[in-house]
Amino acid sequence: xxxxxxxxxxxxxxxxxxxxxxxxxxxxxxxxxxxxxxxxxxxxxxxxxxxxxxxxxxxxxxxxxxxxxxxxxxxxxxxxxxxxxxxxxxxxxxxxxxxxxxxxxx
Amino acid sequence: xxxxxxxxxxxxxxxxxxxxxxxxxxxxxxxxxxxxxxxxxxxxxxxxxxxxxxxxxxxxxxxxxxxxxxxxxxxxxxxxxxxxxxxxxxxxxxxxxxxxxxxxxxxxxxxxxxxxxxxxxxxxxxxxxxxxxxxxxxxxxxxxxxxxxxxxxxxxxxxxxxxxxxxxxxxxxxxxxxxxxxxxxxxxxxxxxxxxxxxxxxxxxxxxxxxxxxxxxxxxxxxxxxxxxxxxxxxxxxxxxxxxxxxxxxxxxxxxxxxxxxxxxxxxxxxxxxxxxxxxxxxxxxxxxxxxxxxxxxxxxxxxxxxxxxxxxxxxxxxxxxxxxxxxxxxxxxxxxxxxxxxxxxxxxxxxxxxxxxxxxxxxxxxxxxxxxxxxxxxxxxxxxxxxxxxxxxxxxxxxxxxxxxxxxxxxxxxxxxxxxxxxxxxxxxxxxxxxxxxxxxxxxxxxxxxxxxxxxxxxxxxxxxxxxxxxxxxxxxxxxxxxxxxxxxxxxxxxxxxxxxxxxxxxxxxxxxxxxxxxxxxxxxxxxx
Numbered sequence: 340x341x342x343x344x345x346x347x348x349x350x351x352x353x354x355x356x357x358x359x360x361x362x363x364x365x366x367x368x369x370x371x372x373x374x375x376x377x378x379x380x381x382x383x384x385x386x387x388x389x390x391x392x393x394x395x396x397x398x399x400x401x402x403x404x405x406x407x408x409x410x411x412x413x414x415x416x417x418x419x420x421x422x423x424x425x426x427x428x429x430x431x432x433x434x435x436x437x438x439x440x441x442x443x444x445x
Numbered sequence: 446x447x448x449x450x451x452x453x454x455x456x457x458x459x460x461x462x463x464x465x466x467x468x469x470x471x472x473x474x475x476x477x478x479x480x481x482x483x484x485x486x487x488x489x490x491x492x493x494x495x496x497x498x499x500x501x502x503x504x505x506x507x508x509x510x511x512x513x514x515x516x517x518x519x520x521x522x523x524x525x526x527x528x529x530x531x532x533x534x535x536x537x538x539x540x541x542x543x544x545x546x547x548x549x550x551x552x553x554x555x556x557x558x559x560x561x562x563x564x565x566x567x568x569x570x571x572x573x574x575x576x577x578x579x580x581x582x583x584x585x586x587x588x589x590x591x592x593x594x595x596x597x598x599x600x601x602x603x604x605x606x607x608x609x610x611x612x613x614x615x616x617x618x619x620x621x622x623x624x625x626x627x628x629x630x631x632x633x634x635x636x637x638x639x640x641x642x643x644x645x646x647x648x649x650x651x652x653x654x655x656x657x658x659x660x661x662x663x664x665x666x667x668x669x670x671x672x673x674x675x676x677x678x679x680x681x682x683x684x685x686x687x688x689x690x691x692x693x694x695x696x697x698x699x700x701x702x703x704x705x706x707x708x709x710x711x712x713x714x715x716x717x718x719x720x721x722x723x724x725x726x727x728x729x730x731x732x733x734x735x736x737x738x739x740x741x742x743x744x745x746x747x748x749x750x751x752x753x754x755x756x757x758x759x760x761x762x763x764x765x766x767x768x769x770x771x772x773x774x775x776x777x778x779x780x781x782x783x784x785x786x787x788x789x790x791x792x793x794x795x796x797x798x799x800x801x802x803x804x805x806x807x808x809x810x811x812x813x814x815x816x817x818x819x820x821x822x823x824x825x826x827x828x829x830x831x832x833x834x835x836x837x838x839x840x841x842x843x844x845x846x847x848x849x850x851x852x853x854x855x856x857x858x859x860x861x862x863x864x865x866x867x868x869x870x871x872x873x874x875x876x877x878x879x880x881x882x883x884x885x886x887x888x889x890x891x892x893x894x895x896x897x898x899x900x901x902x903x904x905x906x907x908x909x910x911x912x913x914x915x916x917x918x919x920x921x922x923x924x925x926x927x928x929x930x931x932x933x934x935x936x937x938x939x940x941x942x943x944x945x946x947x948x949x950x951x952x953x954x955x956x957x958x959x960x961x962x963x964x965x966x967x968x969x970x971x972x973x974x975x
Contacts, residue, residue, distance in 0.1 A: 341865065343654065344487065345492075346488055346489070346492045347484070347488035350455060350481065350484045350488060351485055351489075352682055353484075353485075353820075354481045354482065354484075354485045355479050356587060357477060357478050357481045358478075358506075360473075361473075361474070361510070362850075364470045365470070365510070367466070368463075368466050368467060368470055368517075368522070369465050371462065371463060372463055372517075372716065373749070375458075375459045375463060376459070378593070379455040379456065379458050379459035379462075380454075380455070380456065380459055380524070382452060382455060389452040389455050389558060390450050390451060390452050390488030390559070390560070391450070391451070391452075392450070392451035392452070392456055392524070392527070393446070393448065393449065393450045393451065394447065394448060394449030394451075394563050394566065395449065395563040396449070396523075396527050396563070396566065397449075397451075397527075400520065400523065400524065400527075403516075403520045404520065407513065407516060407517050407520060410513050411513065412518075412811075414506070414509060414510050414513060417498055417506055417509070418506060418510075420498070420809075421496060421498045421499050421506055422497070423595075424496040424497075424498075425489075425499070426493075428489060428494045432492060433492075438861040
């Protein structure tokens with residue numbers, strides 16, 4: 340471990356928890372939007388009663404919507420990647436601390 | 446334009462649920478996650494860890510998520526807006542009376558399905574904008590009513606037809622009184638971008654700009670900024686001015702009063718106005734057709750106000766930028782075709798580029814002559830413009846022989862006219878040696894260097910005020926080496942030799958603020974890429 344610099348294990352744990360939560364929440368939001376587009380906008384749940392949203396603005400909305408869903412996917416994967424990188428950094432720091440301790444005992 | 450239909454209540458429900466989930470997540474990201482990241486980051490970085498998206502990279506993950514959530518929020522919010530518009534446009538409850546934020550109750554989302562047309566939906570949105578315009582408070586810059594008004598306009602500036610309806614409904618007196626804050630400026634830009642502003646409204650907005658510039662001397666900086674940031678808006682605003690030449694003249698002359706009534710003229714006011722306007726024109730030039738760009742460049746050069754030399758210098762960077770963009774649009778680079786001699790096509794094209802730039806600069810030369818009593822100073826500024834335009838081309842990352850040809854010929858054609866007669870024979874002999882013609886690539890490389898030296902020489906580039914003599918140029922071994930290498934097509938040196946060469950150029954004082962050195966370095970880079 341470099342002298343005078345301490346890895347904050349508690350902060351790492353908290354951040355990993357937060358990133359896991361972020362991943363879940365992004366996935367949830369993506370799912371919610373998909374479900375609501377089917378029900379509220381396409382009205383697949385109440386055919387013949389509610390009329391689906393149609394028209395020029397719907398087409399523009401769909402283009403934005405699809406792009407944003409893909410971006411949500413991408414950022415969920417990013418959250419996972421960063422989470423794994425933090426875990427790897429924490430492992431490295433653990434080893435470095437142990438090596439440092441052995442040096443002193445030896 | 447076709448049929449538009451939907452069930453407003455369900456659209457309302459969509460927005461309510463998605464906006465809530467999106468808002469909750471956004472506030473978690475902005476507070477908790479942002480805090481945890483910043484706590485962790487400090488320790489991890491000092492420990493030597495690098496995690497892209499957290500400790501490095503273009504932007505950390507919390508910022509990326511936050512930006513996406515903002516876009517998602519407004520996309521989903523728009524669904525409710527469309528629902529209310531469907532009702533407005535001819536739903537079962539008939540057109541309802543619009544009330545606005547603060548007291549805003551939009552028409553009740555109905556459970557009943559609505560069928561209407563896209564055109565009716567658009568018209569309803571414009572009526573909503575008009576309704577906001579009708580409620581414009583008397584006091585526009587302070588107070589609760591004003592704040593609420595601008596807030597509403599800002600919320601709807603993502604709805605181009607809403608803001609178009611808003612501005613179309615304002616009177617000239619109201620437009621004259623509008624403060625150019627970020628809400629009103631962004632909205633004007635969105636309205637111009639929609640392409641649906643009434644011609645009279647476009648004229649009234651331009652008139653308001655000129656009128657307030659005259660008195661009390663307002664520079665509509667936020668408005669110019671909003672227009673420059675929205676290419677379609679900049680293009681449509683400029684197109685309007687091209688149709689209304691009288692107004693274009695007023696705007697470019699930055700009032701005209703200064704020329705008509707010198708006693709009213711406040712010094713140093715036109716320059717910031719013109720800088721902002723030229724930024725708008727530069728953004729527009731990227732979108733306008735070549736014919737429109739040409740008309741614009743001509744109109745601008747024909748209408749520039751007389752400025753003192755200090756002010757003229759401060760608008761030079763924007764003029765350079767405008768010309769560089771305009772000329773690139775006028776003489777676009779040819780695309781290679783099968784079976785043609787592309788080198789030849791490029792040479793012809795580059796010559797056209799140089800000629801166009803030269804022609805485009807003539808009216809500016811006339812303007813500069815008026816601005817400057819001193820010939821030398823006027824020449825220096827023009828040359829500065831040329832060097833910057835050429836420098837931009839030369840130092841732009843370019844690939845392939847075409848790129849080099851571009852740089853070299855354009856620089857050559859323009860730089861040529863500027864070299865003094867004293868230096869021309871020598872430069873000419875460097876460029877066209879008696880020996881057999883060098884390969885095209887070498888020739889172009891060399892011609893670029895010679896052109897840059899020509900411009901530098903014409904400017905009498907020195908850092909301490911002493912003139913740069915032809916003899917100094919001729920006897921400088923570094924310059925000789927550079928030219929000889931270009932002739933042979935040899936790779937540029939590296940390490941100590943490169944440093945010694947640079948030191949020698951430095952000694953010659955050819956490095957004027959880095960212009961020449963940077964250009965030669967860029968050429969080295971381009972050589973390597975070729």
